[in-house]
Amino acid sequence: MTASQVHTEDLPLVALAQQTRNAAPHLAVQPAEVRNRALVAIAESLTANAPEILAANAADCATAEAEGTSSALYARLKLDEAKLEGAIAGVRDVANLADPVGAVQIHRELDTGLVMKRITCPLGVLGVIFEARPDAVMQISSLAIKSGNGVILKGGKEAVRSCAALVKAIHQGLSETEIDPSVVQLLTTREETLALLKLDQYVDLIIPRGSNSFVRFVQDNTRIPVLGHADGICHLYVDRAADIAKAVKVAIDSKTQYPAACNAIETLLVHRAIASEFLLEAAPALQAKNVELRGDNGTRDILNIAPATEIDWSTEYSDLILAIKIVDSLEDAIAHINIYGSRHTEAIMTEDSTSAQIFLAQVDAAGVYHNCSTRFADGFRYGFGAEVGISTQKMPPRGPVGLEGLVTYKYTIVGDGHIAVTYTGTTAKPFTHRNL
Numbered sequence: 001m002t003a004s005q006v007h008t009e010d011l012p013l014v015a016l017a018q019q020t021r022n023a024a025p026h027l028a029v030q031p032a033e034v035r036n037r038a039l040v041a042i043a044e045s046l047t048a049n050a051p052e053i054l055a056a057n058a059a060d061c062a063t064a065e066a067e068g069t070s071s072a073l074y075a076r077l078k079l080d081e082a083k084l085e086g087a088i089a090g091v092r093d094v095a096n097l098a099d100p101v102g103a104v105q106i107h108r109e110l111d112t113g114l115v116m117k118r119i120t121c122p123l124g125v126l127g128v129i130f131e132a133r134p135d136a137v138m139q140i141s142s143l144a145i146k147s148g149n150g151v152i153l154k155g156g157k158e159a160v161r162s163c164a165a166l167v168k169a170i171h172q173g174l175s176e177t178e179i180d181p182s183v184v185q186l187l188t189t190r191e192e193t194l195a196l197l198k199l200d201q202y203v204d205l206i207i208p209r210g211s212n213s214f215v216r217f218v219q220d221n222t223r224i225p226v227l228g229h230a231d232g233i234c235h236l237y238v239d240r241a242a243d244i245a246k247a248v249k250v251a252i253d254s255k256t257q258y259p260a261a262c263n264a265i266e267t268l269l270v271h272r273a274i275a276s277e278f279l280l281e282a283a284p285a286l287q288a289k290n291v292e293l294r295g296d297n298g299t300r301d302i303l304n305i306a307p308a309t310e311i312d313w314s315t316e317y318s319d320l321i322l323a324i325k326i327v328d329s330l331e332d333a334i335a336h337i338n339i340y341g342s343r344h345t346e347a348i349m350t351e352d353s354t355s356a357q358i359f360l361a362q363v364d365a366a367g368v369y370h371n372c373s374t375r376f377a378d379g380f381r382y383g384f385g386a387e388v389g390i391s392t393q394k395m396p397p398r399g400p401v402g403l404e405g406l407v408t409y410k411y412t413i414v415g416d417g418h419i420a421v422t423y424t425g426t427t428a429k430p431f432t433h434r435n436l
Helices: 013-028 032-048 050-066 071-077 081-095 135-146 157-174 190-197 212-220 244-256 272-287 330-340 353-362
Strands: 104-111 114-122 125-130 150-154 184-187 205-209 234-238 265-271 292-295 321-327 345-349 367-370 389-391 399-401 407-414
Touching: 013 114, 013 125, 013 150, 013 184, 013 190, 032 050, 032 081, 032 135, 032 157, 050 071, 050 081, 050 157, 071 157, 081 135, 125 135, 125 190, 135 150, 135 157, 135 184, 150 190, 157 184, 184 190, 205 212, 205 389, 234 244, 234 330, 244 265, 244 272, 244 345, 265 272, 265 330, 272 292, 272 321, 321 330, 330 353, 345 353, 353 367
Parallel strands: 125 150, 125 205, 150 184, 234 265, 234 345, 265 321, 292 321, 345 367
Antiparallel strands: 104 114, 114 407, 389 399
16 A cells, blocks of 8 residues: 555645545556456445444434434435445446446548547546435445546535445455555545535536535536536326326335435326326325325315425425326426426326327436336436436436446547648648548
């Protein structure tokens, strides 16, 4: 272990960032098998240190409970044995993914002896800021190493013990490999959050994961490019041609399987022609799962529930609360979603393939689903191994962001004394532009 690999938590932030910046290029040129071995070593170290990690998380959870932390935040914070095992399995899955670095996207002869390539390469250093999500430490660290990037992690104060135990285990795993452990760093104080956002000289991309207000704060306080989403206002539209039993099952899963997640639905839209039949079956099933229902006037003509207000249509509850609105047509449902949705994930339940295709084409979101739960909007479920976050921006990467969102590309040209003047003027030599 080198001097740069010990006691990094004692370094001033700028020095720590410089250390990560210096280590990242060495990681970037490591062969895929070296990066994959590092991920396996991390997984083994996390498994060996599981008792310490779970004890640290239990202490964080006890503090959060004593401080009256919201149920949504507590759900994100809690890391039980099954959740930890699943995250460790995700680290191993990342090792088995195709190498995103060094892929030749374009291989083109510009002229005889003059050849251009476009080759994927790491971004450099990632700054990832997240609230009470200790499992994000494992997901993001594994994706960063696989893609050849250094990463500076800043967890929320709620998860400070958990994050420290996880990074300690990650460093132990990396210390057994050719990779400098300082490619993964952890910040622990609130003051460091704002300071990290100012490190545009050392950090290439900021990825925030947390509440709406938190993500907006990050976006408003940095010049570094930001990948993320501020809101997770997702909808399920039950069309007039929906299979009611199927729609009830999907609605329950989309709302209750993990209500604190950003891909849980917050609004249920129901076509008027099917509203009474569907709601009289769906409402008791949702209420049996402790979901508080709020409805517009049409819904309340059918159900005895609290009224929904304009605020409800634009609220991400992250809890067992669901707003319900009756619409007159597919077009009305799409219009509502495009006004109030956050471009995250939207779904339609229908047996009419034409209506489904219209919905999939016209709804403006990173994920649009037909006859399935919005909870599938997840990097692991997409086969990415894990995700660093979800992006709702129009420009790529969009949706759950895995390895492909952590690499960029560079153009290389190899010639033999070629000069540009040869290809200009009245006697200009033509380019061949032949793909190889």
